[in-house]
Amino acid sequence: QVQLVESGGGLAQAGGSLKLSCAASGGTISFYVVAWFRQAPGKEREFVGDILGDSSLTYYDSSVKGRFTISRDNAKNTVYLQMNSLKPEDTAVYYCALSSRYGLRRVGDFGSWGQGTQVTVSS
Secondary structure: OOEEEEEOOEEEEOOOOEEEEEEEEOOOOOOOEEEEEEEOOOOOOEEEEEEOOOOOOEEEOOOOOOOEEEEEEOOOOEEEEEEOOOOHHHOEEEEEEEEOOOOOOOHHHOOEEOOOEEEEEEO
16 A cells, blocks of 8 residues: 655745655555645644646645645655745645545545644744
């Protein structure tokens, strides 16, 4: 079974940038849709964006569109989340997850999850 490990989280100031990585092991993720979710304290996990296996399609939630960019390097079995113009409301634990179908954006639609990486944005 594919295992996912997120990294790159940390503390950033409002207006700053961070780049998260989602590294996969135990199998290739080349043919999977990879999504990023986030969960803030006391809130439900929410969809951030996703990317098709061949990178031909990406989709973003309106809350991050224009600020966040998802990319992938299938040779490295890794997906990235570039976060720019960070806001305090972006503070959350960020997770990556896999799906075999594009267009599904609910938590329950994704089977494999990483452990998450904390992003904290100070004002």
